[in-house]
Each structure stands twice: as structure tokens, then as C-alpha cells.
Amino acid sequence: MENKKIPWWQPQVEKEDYEFIKRALDANFVNEGPLTEEFEKKIAYFVGAKHAVATTSCTAAIFLSLKAVGVGQGDEVIVPDATFIATVNAVELAGAKPVLVDIDPETLAISVEAIKKAITPKTKAIIPVHVTGRGANMEAILDIAKKNNIFVIEDAAEALGSKHKGKFLGTLGSAGCFSFAANKTLATGQGGMIVTDSDEVFKKLRPLKDHGRPVHGTGGDDTHDTIGYNFRMTDLQAAVGLGQFAHLKERLQRMKKNYQLYAENLKDIKEIKIFHSRSEEMPQWTDVATDKRDELEKYLRGKNIDCRKYWHPIHRQLPYKLPDENFPVSSALLPKSLWLPSAFTLTDEDVLRVCDEIKKFFW
Ligand SMILES: Cc1ncc(COP(=O)(O)O)c(C=O)c1O
CATH class of the missing domain: 3.40.640.10 (Type I PLP-dependent aspartate aminotransferase-like (Major domain))
Structure with missing residues (x-):
């Protein structure tokens, strides 16, 4: 499949x-x-x-x-x-x-x-x-x-x-x-x-x-x-x-499992950083940062895997425009950040396939 x-x-x-x-x-x-x-x-x-x-x-x-x-x-x-x-x-x-x-x-x-x-x-x-x-x-x-x-x-x-x-x-x-x-x-x-x-x-x-x-x-x-x-x-x-x-608890459990599988399987890839999620937190979506964000997103899309790029920092949007230098962290990090597939409808197999493709991309 x-x-x-x-x-x-x-x-x-x-x-x-x-x-x-x-x-x-x-x-x-x-x-x-x-x-x-x-x-x-x-x-x-x-x-x-x-x-x-x-x-x-x-x-x-x-x-x-x-x-x-x-x-x-x-x-x-x-x-x-x-x-x-x-x-x-x-x-x-x-x-x-x-x-x-x-x-x-x-x-x-x-x-x-x-x-x-x-x-x-x-x-x-x-x-x-x-x-x-x-x-x-x-x-x-x-x-x-x-x-x-x-x-x-x-x-x-x-x-x-x-x-x-x-x-x-x-x-x-x-x-x-x-x-x-x-x-x-x-x-x-x-x-x-x-x-x-x-x-x-x-x-x-x-x-x-x-x-x-x-x-x-x-x-x-x-x-x-x-x-x-x-x-x-x-x-x-x-x-x-x-x-x-009526399905909230099972959805939350699945989202947590998605995150845990990513955290475990991507931990050795030094080119990618997984943003942590504490045990009592519920990762709505699993997010990562990498210098090759755009290339990775394109590669995964080619493998029929959808990701979502992070928002632009608000200060770069026209109605709220301000200089990058006021926002060193968001200016540097958001353009590198990406949400991996995180739906509660995913299976273990789906998440592991995403991890495999990420490994193939970096290794
Ligand atoms: C952080 C954050 N704030 C606010 C909103 C706005 O939510 P809504 O689309 O329900 O107005 C969203 C939803 O997309 C969001 O992710």
C-alpha cells in the first residue's frame, strides 16, 4: 500500500x-x-x-x-x-x-x-x-x-x-x-x-x-x-x-500515539528536531524543525504524504508588518518548522511509513 x-x-x-x-x-x-x-x-x-x-x-x-x-x-x-x-x-x-x-x-x-x-x-x-x-x-x-x-x-x-x-x-x-x-x-x-x-x-x-x-x-x-x-x-x-x-478519548489517545511513534523513530536523525510534548500534554499535531524543511515537504508530497508548513511569523504578514530583528526566534524557527501527518485516523503503519521516508530523505 x-x-x-x-x-x-x-x-x-x-x-x-x-x-x-x-x-x-x-x-x-x-x-x-x-x-x-x-x-x-x-x-x-x-x-x-x-x-x-x-x-x-x-x-x-x-x-x-x-x-x-x-x-x-x-x-x-x-x-x-x-x-x-x-x-x-x-x-x-x-x-x-x-x-x-x-x-x-x-x-x-x-x-x-x-x-x-x-x-x-x-x-x-x-x-x-x-x-x-x-x-x-x-x-x-x-x-x-x-x-x-x-x-x-x-x-x-x-x-x-x-x-x-x-x-x-x-x-x-x-x-x-x-x-x-x-x-x-x-x-x-x-x-x-x-x-x-x-x-x-x-x-x-x-x-x-x-x-x-x-x-x-x-x-x-x-x-x-x-x-x-x-x-x-x-x-x-x-x-x-x-x-x-463520544469519540474524544480514543481520538486523543491516537494523536498521542502518533507523536510517540515519531519521537521514538526519528530521535536518531540529527538533521531534524522534534518539538517535545510533555506526558500530560496532547500533541494536536507533531511538529519538527529542519534546515531542509521545504525540500523535505516536497519529497514527502512526492511520496503521497501530506505535511503542513508552519505559519509565517505574524510580523511578516502585511497588516502587521514589523522588522525581523524584533523577532529573532520566530523569524529563524518558523520557516524551518513543519507539522507531520498527525490525524487521529492514522495507523501505526502510516506513521512508520512517514518515518521511513524521512529517514530515506536524510540518510
Ligand atoms: C492557534 C489558533 N488560534 C485561533 C484559531 C482560530 O480558530 P477558528 O478557526 O475556530 O476561528 C486557530 C484555528 O485555526 C488556531 O490554530
Whole structure:
């Protein structure tokens, strides 16, 4: 089966997805309703958070979380240079100024030293991004935030099921944001979830995502006490989330196994560095760095093996352009970094075939 395509990632529809969608359709209720509430409860329980609020995407979740803690015009929000651009765009959407900072070379997460240097009297929030499920240095970040009266909103888009010192990532800051986009462990098409232990933040989030309504409205003579927007999930999406949630544990186990197989089989190739994943962390995707990144990606593609090149550093994107010299780590590392095939649908045989091809490429 040498030519079987090995995907970098692929979502999978489960029989339970159909069952839950049938429930939504049979109830003739496709807006946000009981299934969304059930999905929120499942996620809150899973990560051990007091509240969960479903949204249309993780981008919306970050935006709403920023608004809920009062971030707005004139505020600065510190964000890492290595992230999917959504993190930074969400800050823009909230009307605040994103302040990009460099990353840590071992985790590719936000650098604590860089945060310290970037804080000004205008700093209102920090958004650590748990890149590919690796936790940012949350103790240090929470400590800095406390001392400077700054909110921490976790971008946990890639960290569902990943823990840090015994607690789930996403539950450590004022709010944590998850994504259910197609390349995530639970894929509802589009979708996101905010988790928080703060009653105060939670009370703001619901009206914020529903045109200022604290409870589900009628669309008619509702009272809108605050300004809000429409970032509600629908029960059709929640149905898919619930269907896939039934398979969450086995998916996470498989992703972990993928990483372990790569770590074991690639450890002797000195030309390639595997970014570590701690035992309690959940590698959303396995990532590596090599000077021959582009050649390796092309070679693997020729063998019917899909990889994904890392994002460009945000400071190299036109809307956020800044000089490379401000970001020595991300400028050097991201162009060398690559995500290997990491889907939970892969078998041991698939991962070992990728490892064999990588060995053939380097040796
Ligand atoms: C780190 C990170 N932040 C934010 C997002 C945005 O998530 P969504 O596509 O659900 O808006 C993603 C998803 O791609 C991501 O990987």
C-alpha cells in the first residue's frame, strides 16, 4: 500500500453525528438550543471548568473573551508572533492594539521575557497561545499578569485535552478559547467554545454573543440591556460536536500515539528536531524543525504524504508588518518548522511509513 495517501489531518464523521443531527432536525430546532447547551456542559465537565459558552468560532471566542474582560479602544494586548493569525485579528476586532512579541525556541509559545519587555501602562491583556497543544509558561504568565493587573485569555484552539501541571489548558486564565474547525480534534464545521471559572466573565459572555440578551430571546419584544453581537452556535453544529465527543478519548489517545511513534523513530536523525510534548500534554499535531524543511515537504508530497508548513511569523504578514530583528526566534524557527501527518485516523503503519521516508530523505 505504498501509494496510499497519508493526510496531514482529516476530520471523521461518526455514526453518533447522524443520531444527534436527527435529534436537532426531528425537534425542528436548528438554531442555538438544547443540544448547544448539552455540548457546553460536556466541554465544561471534560476540562473541569465552571462555565462554557459555545460560539461560532475560536476567533469569535477570543474576541468575546476580550470584550468580556473590558478590552477595547486604547488598550494593548500582548500576543505571540507565532500563531494562526486569528488570535491577532480578534484583538483588532475588539478595537485594541495587538502587541506582537517573540516566542520561546523550545515550545514555540510566547516568550515570558518578551512579555515583560512589552508591558506598558496600556496593556490590558495577554493571550498565550498553546501552539499544537504545548502549554505556554502559564505560571510565569499568570504571575506577571497578577502583578500588573492584566487579564490572561488563553488561546487553546489547539489544546483540547492538553494539561499543564494537572489542570486542563484553557482553564488557567480568565477565559480559555477552543476551536472546532475542520482540522481540530472535534470538528463541527466551524465552531468554538469559551470556558471560564469566573461568574463575572460568564455573565457578560452570554449577552455579548446574543445581542445583549442574558437569556434566549424571542426575536421580538426582548430586552437588550447591553450591546452584543450574533456569535451563537447552532444545534446542527452542536449535534456534530456531541457525536464526536463520544469519540474524544480514543481520538486523543491516537494523536498521542502518533507523536510517540515519531519521537521514538526519528530521535536518531540529527538533521531534524522534534518539538517535545510533555506526558500530560496532547500533541494536536507533531511538529519538527529542519534546515531542509521545504525540500523535505516536497519529497514527502512526492511520496503521497501530506505535511503542513508552519505559519509565517505574524510580523511578516502585511497588516502587521514589523522588522525581523524584533523577532529573532520566530523569524529563524518558523520557516524551518513543519507539522507531520498527525490525524487521529492514522495507523501505526502510516506513521512508520512517514518515518521511513524521512529517514530515506536524510540518510
Ligand atoms: C492557534 C489558533 N488560534 C485561533 C484559531 C482560530 O480558530 P477558528 O478557526 O475556530 O476561528 C486557530 C484555528 O485555526 C488556531 O490554530
